[in-house]
Amino acid sequence: MPNVNPKATYEPCPPQRVAFIGLGVMGWPMAAHLALAGHDVTVYNRTAAKADALVRALAERGVARVRTAPTPRAAAQGAGFVMACVGNDDDLRSVVLGPDGALAGMAPDAVLVDHTTASAEVARELYAAAQAQGAHFIDAPVSGGQAGAENGMLTVMCGGDEAPFERARPVIAAYARAVTRIGASGAGQLAKMVNQICIAGLVQGLAEAIAFGQRAGLDMKLVLDVIGKGAAQSWQMDNRGKTMVDDRFDFGFAVDWMRKDLALCLQEARRNGARLPVTALVDQFYADVQAMGGGRWDTSSLIRRLR
Numbered sequence: 001m002p003n004v005n006p007k008a009t010y011e012p013c014p015p016q017r018v019a020f021i022g023l024g025v026m027g028w029p030m031a032a033h034l035a036l037a038g039h040d041v042t043v044y045n046r047t048a049a050k051a052d053a054l055v056r057a058l059a060e061r062g063v064a065r066v067r068t069a070p071t072p073r074a075a076a077q078g079a080g081f082v083m084a085c086v087g088n089d090d091d092l093r094s095v096v097l098g099p100d101g102a103l104a105g106m107a108p109d110a111v112l113v114d115h116t117t118a119s120a121e122v123a124r125e126l127y128a129a130a131q132a133q134g135a136h137f138i139d140a141p142v143s144g145g146q147a148g149a150e151n152g153m154l155t156v157m158c159g160g161d162e163a164p165f166e167r168a169r170p171v172i173a174a175y176a177r178a179v180t181r182i183g184a185s186g187a188g189q190l191a192k193m194v195n196q197i198c199i200a201g202l203v204q205g206l207a208e209a210i211a212f213g214q215r216a217g218l219d220m221k222l223v224l225d226v227i228g229k230g231a232a233q234s235w236q237m238d239n240r241g242k243t244m245v246d247d248r249f250d251f252g253f254a255v256d257w258m259r260k261d262l263a264l265c266l267q268e269a270r271r272n273g274a275r276l277p278v279t280a281l282v283d284q285f286y287a288d289v290q291a292m293g294g295g296r297w298d299t300s301s302l303i304r305r306l307r
Contacts, residue, residue, distance in 0.1 A: 004029045007152045010037040013170040019043070019075040019082040021095050021102060022116075023050050026142070027085035029149040030115070030175040032058060034083075037174035040065045044075040044095075072096070076105035081171050085115040088260060089122040096126055108134035111164045113172060115156070117141045117196075117261050120186035120268060123159060127185035136164035139185060140172065141192035145253050153177045157195070159187035193265045199299070200262060200282040202236045207303035210244050220245045240300040247307075252298030259286050 002025050015038045020031035023045040035041045035058050043066065045051040051068040058066050069075035072095045076082045082102050086092055092114060096102050102112060112130055114123070114137070123139035130137035138160035148154040156172055156179045158165055165181045172179045182191045213220045224241040227233070243249070262283040269276045285302055294301050 002028045002146060003150050004032040004036070005151050006036050007033070007174075010152075011170055011173040013037065013039075013173070015039055016081055016171055017042075017079045018171060019069070019072075019079040019102070021045075021072050021075060021082065021084040022086040022091075023054055024085065024087075025146045026115070026149045028054060029146075029152075030083070030085060030154075033152045033175035034171070035063045035066045036061070039171065039174070042067050042069050042075045042079065044069045044072050071100040071105075072102040073100045073105035076102040076110070078107070080107075080110055081168055082106060082110065082112045083115060083172075084112070087116070089118045092116050092118055092122060092126070097129065103129060103133060103135065106130075106133070106135045109136070111136045111138060111168045113138045113140050113168050115140050115142050117192055117257075117264070118189060119264055120159075120189040120193075123186045123189050127160065136161060137185065138165055138168055139188040140168075140179075141188055142176070143192065143195050146251075149175060156180070157182055157188045157191035159183055159185050159189065159191075161185075189264075190268070193261075193268055196258070196261045197265055197276065197279050199236065200258070201278050202234055203240070203299055203302050204278075204282045204285065206234075206236055206241060207244065207300070207306060210241065211303055211306035214245070236300070240298070243298075244300050244303050247304075249294065249297035249301040249304075252300065254296045255286050255289050255299055255301060256295040258299045259283060259290070262286070 018034050018039045019042045021044045031043050043051045055066050086095055127137040138158050140156050140158045142154040142156050144154040152175045154176045156176045158181045169179045182188055210220055213223055221242055228237050285305055288305050289301050
């Protein structure tokens, strides 16, 4: 199960009734931070045993205001804020829509905050569905990975109406270091696509640089220390460079997830006419890594293709 490292201080926020749907490697620590920040939390997970395990883990830390629910609808009942973090568009629809979905249990004026990395299209669809029943929807994908979730230091990019965003922001801050409204519904998902496009190119460049340096016989850890103090510095270099040198990839953001995200980027580019030649190429490189059996390796495993 993911670790959760409580923040030294949580942003002041009156206790809220919150539901959290989806307890994967990201959702588990995010839900835990909400409880540790003093909120009254109800959790739902498709595998109920995982929800039960989170309640037990928090009880061991002396946190008692956490309970499970049998359906997303039941979790959402009475909650002012409903957070979701699931796998993809179809998973999101399955927990939000329908007779057992979260929207069916939400009160008017409640806010649904979706942290899934999904399409801008589904964000707008669920925004309209929420509006139709007097509720609110914020698309709010995150950056920072599992470590960011565990440490409560995620960056959250939001799309939706300003008033419900401002209400939700201090609640989201329990597991974030930055919560920013980018624009109207769908803007958060589009901003996350920009993020993933940037990362894809950076990781490929870093992989090529390290492979080149190793072929040249350089001490690449020393080289990374040196160039990391100059214009080449990046989060990927600081956090993944040395593990790439060591050929370690059993952690972090999985290649399978990255390919899902890049598919969203490429789909949106086809719709809006943007040109993404490097992104499309790196996506195929990740397909090569999958074919090597690396679907669950960290995205920095791109370097395996070059060795």
